[in-house]
Amino acid sequence: MRFPRPPIRRALAPLAAAVAVIAVLAGCSSGASNAAPALGPTAEQACPGSEIPFADVTFTEDPRAVEGPATACLADADLPIVESDETPALPTTVTDAAGEQVTVADASRILALDISGTLAATVFGLGLGDRVVGRDGSTGFAEASDLPVVTQDGHSLSAEAILALDPSVVLTDTTLGPRDALEQLRDAGIPVVVTTSERRVDNVDQVIAEVAEALGVPERGRLLAERVGDDLDAVLARIAASVPADPADRPRAIFLYVRGSANVYYLFGEESGADSLIEAIGAFDVAGEIGWEGMRPVTAEAIAAAHPDLVLLMTGGLESVGGIDGLLEQVPALASTPAGEHRRFVDMADTEILGFGPRTPAVVEALARAIHAPGAGSSAAEATDG
CATH class of the missing domain: 3.40.50.1980 (Nitrogenase molybdenum iron protein domain)
Incomplete structure (x- = not known):
């Protein structure tokens, strides 16, 4: 059974490319055995500005001119859970x-x-x-x-x-x-x-x-797919109506996967999953422009060609390199880009940013707030701004 929804811009990427990307995440993880991930903000650590409904958030006219880093956080960290009397029909x-x-x-x-x-x-x-x-x-x-x-x-x-x-x-x-x-x-x-x-x-x-x-x-599946799909459609429509119509006027964005402890620095490109996220949040996916497919170790030439206004990262990854200063030291080519010059780095919890599950609408909204409406659902990245 399928509950099809239209793609954002292109057909689904080949499965092999997605598997390759995820394999990097598995191979480059660090930490003790059986270590559990951080669970993100608690109820006592409310997301700044999240009380402002997304429909009422004011988007900046020029997101490329925003200065400083931000950490995207979920306005509502709870999972969307459907209610149904349906019980599993098995076998x-x-x-x-x-x-x-x-x-x-x-x-x-x-x-x-x-x-x-x-x-x-x-x-x-x-x-x-x-x-x-x-x-x-x-x-x-x-x-x-x-x-x-x-x-x-x-x-x-x-x-x-x-x-x-x-x-x-x-x-x-x-x-x-x-x-x-x-x-x-x-x-x-x-x-x-x-x-x-x-x-x-x-x-x-x-x-x-x-x-x-x-x-x-199957009925629970239909209900959940409809709920998540409707929420996502509403978030995407709000973003599309508020960002510059010309993609050339949107922030040029890249996604970096970094793990300082393993000396791993990867640029995620087309068909990696990160490209669909960048498009969804109203940014311009530079990887497509420079012909960067899948994920590969980042190079100075790639950074220079991308010339990003914005860099997306996992929070744990950014912390692993000692924050922004540590990242600029390890990937010096970033320093001469608009992102480096304006310290425009947006991070989000490792377990959220590429999860693509039922919380996808909330993740897209959180990143859009951090990029297009700083302060309305994001916090200054004090912990990761070295």
Whole structure:
């Protein structure tokens, strides 16, 4: 079952490109085994300016002229969760994204695992969060904070930790490994459903549909897809009506993935997922202009060609290099760009910015506020402005 919505500008990117991007995130993670991610602002740490409805936010006339860094934060960090009397209609047999026929007979103990936390957020959004028994290291929303983490060394699946939770079904994709761990689960008789690994602004509904189908709750899937789609349409319409009509007048933006501890500095380009986010927030995706596809280690030549007005990053990544000053030291070519000269760096929580789950409308809105209406839903990046 599918709940199609029109793409923002282009058709969905090839799956392989998305998988390659996510693999970098997995391979470059740092920190202790089983370390849980930061869960973002708490209720006591309200997002500045978030009390202003998005419809009433005043967009700056020239977003390229904005000075200084900002941290985008969600006006409402709660997951959208549908209400429905529908219970899982099981058993159900699905043909998953790997082309395998998988029969799910029990959805009482669910594990939803991927590199971005999208699958777990989707299960919670379907109203089945009370059936989830564990989480991956990227699932960072508050509703899942008490669940045990079953990944280690950043984002490697631990078959032993998973089996200890006695799941009745595992939802995953190709972004977590090793493959042997999944085979161990199958050998133990646990249904493993592989969903699409693609994460973009314009395929959230596809992920919802695949998860809902596997769990036997198509009506909940339809309700969640409609709710998220309607919210996203409203946010995109507000942005489109408020940003400069000519893309050339919008801020030239790039997305950098950085991990100072691993000496990793990647520029995310077309078909990486970050391109769809940049377009959605009313910026100009420079990667397309310079022919940068997928993700590749950043070069001085690429930065010079991109000449960005704005750089998007993960908060943890920016912190890992010592803030903006540390980033400019490690990637000196940025200093001579408009972004470097105006210190125009916008970061957002690692578990949010590329999640592309049910909170996608809220993420797009938060970034749009930080870029086009500083102070109305963003905070000065004191912690990361070295």
